[in-house]
Amino acid sequence: MEIFNISGMRVIELLGNNLTGTxxxxxxxxxxxxxxxxxxxxxxxxxxxxxxxxxCSKLIYLDLGNNxxxxxxxxxxxxxxxxxxxxLEGNYLISxxxxxxxxxxxxxxxxxxxxxxxxxLNGVLPISLGNLSGTSLLHFKASNCIIxxxxxxxxxxxxxLIDLDLSGNGLIGSIPTTISNLRFLQLFNLSHNKLSxxxxxxxxxxxxxxxxxxxxxxxxxxxxxxxxxxxxx
Numbered sequence: 001m002e003i004f005n006i007s008g009m010r011v012i013e014l015l016g017n018n019l020t021g022t023x024x025x026x027x028x029x030x031x032x033x034x035x036x037x038x039x040x041x042x043x044x045x046x047x048x049x050x051x052x053x054x055x056c057s058k059l060i061y062l063d064l065g066n067n068x069x070x071x072x073x074x075x076x077x078x079x080x081x082x083x084x085x086x087x088l089e090g091n092y093l094i095s096x097x098x099x100x101x102x103x104x105x106x107x108x109x110x111x112x113x114x115x116x117x118x119x120x121l122n123g124v125l126p127i128s129l130g131n132l133s134g135t136s137l138l139h140f141k142a143s144n145c146i147i148x149x150x151x152x153x154x155x156x157x158x159x160x161l162i163d164l165d166l167s168g169n170g171l172i173g174s175i176p177t178t179i180s181n182l183r184f185l186q187l188f189n190l191s192h193n194k195l196s197x198x199x200x201x202x203x204x205x206x207x208x209x210x211x212x213x214x215x216x217x218x219x220x221x222x223x224x225x226x227x228x229x230x231x232x233x
Contacts, residue, residue: 010058011036022047028055036061040087045069049093054079065115066090073116078104089117089141099123099147106131113139117165121145130154137161143189144168151190156181165189167213172196180205186232191215201226209233 007030015038023039024030027050031037034056039045040063048071049064059080069091077086078101086105093116095101103126105111111133121142129152132140137158147169156178158164164182167189174197175190182188185206195217203212204226210233227233 007031008033010034011038013038015040018044020044023050023053025050026052028052031056032058034059035082038063039067040065047071049074051076053077056080057082059083061085063087064091069093072096073101073119073121075101075104077101078107081107082110083108084110084136085113086111087113087115088119089115091119093119093121095121095123097123098126100126102126102132103128106133109133110136112136115139115141116145117141117143119145121147123147124149125152125155127152127154130157132158135160139163141165142169147171149173151176153178155179158182159184161185162208163187167191167193169193174198175200175203177202179203182206184208187211189213190217193217195219197221199223203227204229206230207232 009031010033029052035058037059045067046069049069051074054076060082062083065087073093073095099121106128125147138160140161143165150173151171153176155176159181161182162184164185171193175195177200180202186208188209191213196219198221199219201224204224207230209230212233
C-alpha cells in the first residue's frame with residue numbers, strides 16, 4: 001500500500017475496506033504528525049508492523065485490528081508515549097516468551113485501552129504487567145492468545161481497570177487475591193483456562209462487578225455467599 005504527500009495529516013481512517021498489501025516500511029517518516037491511524041478490518045493487510053511506526057511520536061490512537069499482520073509485536077511501541085488506545089486484535093502477531101512488549105508499553109503512561117486478543121502470542125504474562133499505567137488503563141483484553149503460566153499478583157496494581165478479559169488461554173494456578181484491588185472492575189472474564197483452587201472472598205470486594213465469567217476451569221469448593229452482595233452482578 002503506497003501513500004503520498006500526507007505528512008501533514010493527523011488522522012487516517014480506512015475502516016472496513018478491502019485494502020491489500022503491507023504497511024510502508026518508512027511510515028514513521030511519512031506521517032510525522034499522525035495522531036490517529038485506523039486500519040481495522042481491512043482483512044487484507046499483511047506483513048509486519050514497521051519499526052518506523054515508533055517515530056510517529058504524536059500517535060494517540062492506533063488500530064490495526066482484524067487484519068493478517070504477522071511477526072513480533074515490537075518493543076518499540078513503547079516509544080509512543082502519547083498512546084491512549086492500542087488495538088491489535090485478530091491478527092497473527094507473536095511475541096517472545098516473556099511478552100516483553102507489555103513491559104515496553106509501561107512507558108505509555110496515558111494508555112487507556114489495550115486490545116491484543118486473538119493473536120498467537122504463546123507466552124507468559126510478565127510481572128511487569130503491573131507497571132502498565134495503573135491510573136489510566138481501563139481495558140485490558142488478551143483472550144485467545146495462547147498465554148500460559150500464572151496470572152501475576154502484580155495485576156492488582158492496575159487499579160483503574162473496568163474490563164479485564166484473559167479468557168481462552170492456558171492460564172494455571174489460582175486467581176490472585178490482589179484482584180480485590182481492582183475496585184472499579186465491571187467485566188471480569190477468566191473462562192476457558194486451567195485455573196485451579198477456590199473462588200475466594202476477594203471477589204466480593206469488587207462492588208462494581210457486573211459480569212463474572214469463570215466457565216471451563218478447574219476451580220473447586222463452594223461459591224462464596226458474599227457474591228450475593230454484589231448488586232450490579
